[in-house]
Amino acid sequence: MATERLVVVGGDAAGMSAASQARRLKGPAELEIVAFERGHFTSYSACGIPYWVGGLVPERDDLIARTPEEHRARGIDLRTRTEVVALDVPGQRVRSRDLDSGSESWTGYDQLVLATGARPVRPRLPGIGAHGVHGIQTLDDGQRLMDTLERTAGRRAVVVGAGYIGVEMAEALVGRGYEVTVLHRGEQPMATLDPDMGGLVHRAMNAMGIVTVSRAEVTEVLTDEEGRARAVVTAAGDTYPADVVVLGLGVEPRTALARAAGLPLGPSDGLLTDLSMRVRGHANIWSGGDCVEVLDLVSGRTRHIPLGTHANKHGQVIGSGVGGGYATFPGVVGTAVSKVCELEIARTGLREKDALDVGLRFVTATITSTNTAGYYPGAVEMTVKMLAERRTGRLLGVQIVGGEGAAKRVDVAAVALTAGMTVDRMVSLDLGYAPPFSPVWDPVLVAARKAVSAVRAAGV
């Protein structure tokens, strides 16, 4: 049997999971694997960067699941600091550049995995490229931020954006002793929640000493003579002094290469794949992780959801396919969890806005309960908001904000969404009950009961 060559572009979660799984299924005699990575690191947890910055995780290398050397020891020809600069689909080859020497060369492939990830959104504003303005996506990004923090004596940080990264970085910087101001465009932080639930996050952030400024449009970063950021200016004309600026405006798929090669992109510029994670229309090109769009099983649309857990699953599916096995990634329901200080934040499915966008009519139910039996020591509040389709009562989405145990409770709703359950069926779900773990009616079930009433009251 002739040896096939698999080329992997991108050495983090999706790419290296794919490479590793393919290697498990096919030895070097059957499959040669070449992987290109622009940065210094492989297979790391980008989601862990805020906890390293905040000092909870002591060492950068704690975030690395598998080093380049470990991958090489498993028979993967991994080339770090090597960027793929062109993709020749008809010629089945990629052109790579050694970022240290600048030399370039072509490498042919039989199978190709595009796992180029995402990059932080960086609006074109005066000063946005200054030293001390950091987007956080790769471990190299995190290292650069840490270098700035160690070099800078000042203790004023401005975070632009209040999504997951913004909120987590704000907490991390508070943990390092910074005075943190979060500037964000929305009415409330965490626009991945409905504003009423975002308001709970707002209060928690303020309670931990973070200044939040809503409806703030950043227009400029002011710099000093040495080109270092010193303040952020908003459209309202306000100036926020900053020794460091962190961009938390989200990320966008890194798909310029794919676009240039004519591969199919979705509305968010993410690659479009089939259920086996092959790029649509290309039997030997696979893609996964932060550079693809995934099918949202609730809305029926593709969405860009950069998240390590999806990237790992994609990699597993791709590696199985490349290795001659069979696996699929059916899609997502939009689950995400986070925390700011003691407050846990979770969502799955559709927000009100999402439901309206896809033409679904719905009712909402919001309840506040506790994480454990109310009489159990340390019981803390938890607020659950549930969206259900009118008439059918089908669950559409859940948002939870609360103390310990709030975040992972959303998993119940994630499974129920996947199964297409009605809120009526959810009321009698057999969830674990004991006083240290739940009130006798789990908060998710209390919300379901209220949603049932709302569905009935709404009629058709």
Place this chain on the structure above:
Amino acid sequence: MATERLVVVGGDAAGMSAASQARRLKGPAELEIVAFERGHFTSYSACGIPYWVGGLVPERDDLIARTPEEHRARGIDLRTRTEVVALDVPGQRVRSRDLDSGSESWTGYDQLVLATGARPVRPRLPGIGAHGVHGIQTLDDGQRLMDTLERTAGRRAVVVGAGYIGVEMAEALVGRGYEVTVLHRGEQPMATLDPDMGGLVHRAMNAMGIVTVSRAEVTEVLTDEEGRARAVVTAAGDTYPADVVVLGLGVEPRTALARAAGLPLGPSDGLLTDLSMRVRGHANIWSGGDCVEVLDLVSGRTRHIPLGTHANKHGQVIGSGVGGGYATFPGVVGTAVSKVCELEIARTGLREKDALDVGLRFVTATITSTNTAGYYPGAVEMTVKMLAERRTGRLLGVQIVGGEGAAKRVDVAAVALTAGMTVDRMVSLDLGYAPPFSPVWDPVLVAARKAVSAVRAAGV
């Protein structure tokens, strides 16, 4: 409209939930509600008794959700210390005895709710009725135990049985400074788990200083001259000194009344109901809580599962039905959670033994992972065992033992069981991921991946 009379027998979770829900839907002009309760208390959390005994919950009354006075204020004629001693189904009446005066009388009903609960299994052994031997089911039982503990200077406790109550009471007694010995019949404690998982509980109990004796058959309780328990003797001839003895041998439905009246009982002596919680064959008699058997949706059989969360749901369904509404209780999947010290214990669906009993062929997969990202501070181990049907890959059951966050993870499996998911579908479930809450592959998904492999390896 003539006023109907609802009679409720039993004033805890199922009975009083039913009464309260019926009252919400129908006012006193439409529905008279009379409720009989043998004990002093109503609507309390029996599951909370171990935490009161252990000192975590300061006051007995913290466990009471609604007092008799509060029920009366809502228009329920509640009669405590009043036991129903006969049921005349053709005559539509119950005979009750005032336990203080001894006087008896008949009360007619249009609708009847039997919520008589369960009683601790108490084998017929010499000395079993001695002072200081306590079963724990009602709040009155808990009060009697507390009285013994306060009266007794000695600090040696023997717990007979190592199920939920036995394990929780052992921990509670350790919390009060007792030397605790647990005698149990099985190979491992927590026979609601497979023995391999029970072994993890065994080690945790020993680590907290609890002596466990397996395969121990209690034959006698020795008493002193005043009739107080002083030691427990086993079939092996061993004698365990005891200042207090707690029976944790499980409970059995309290259905003598129903049996005498000819109502249908299942194999565990629990009442059999339809989906609306009406006693089979009786349109105006309802039953719920610890005195009924419930349909196990995985095995297809009825089982006796005394658990506050089911009792509350039953009460809600019955109250809706009595009040002219509509609700059903579709059944359970056998979820239960508990803890011993820091160790969380959970199960749902079928154990190996259960699957064999109903003729299901299965594979198992057991994995150990962590509750959070491995690098996150405080990450602790979690072991997940999964059973899947051979050939189809349908999920049959999950058991989890581990540190913080282990117990409620079983809810994901409970919903997946309810939906009839395969382990293959579970692998790509969109569960919440962030480093403080989960590794990038949630432990339940890691187990599902291994189960998928096991299903494939097993063939048909």
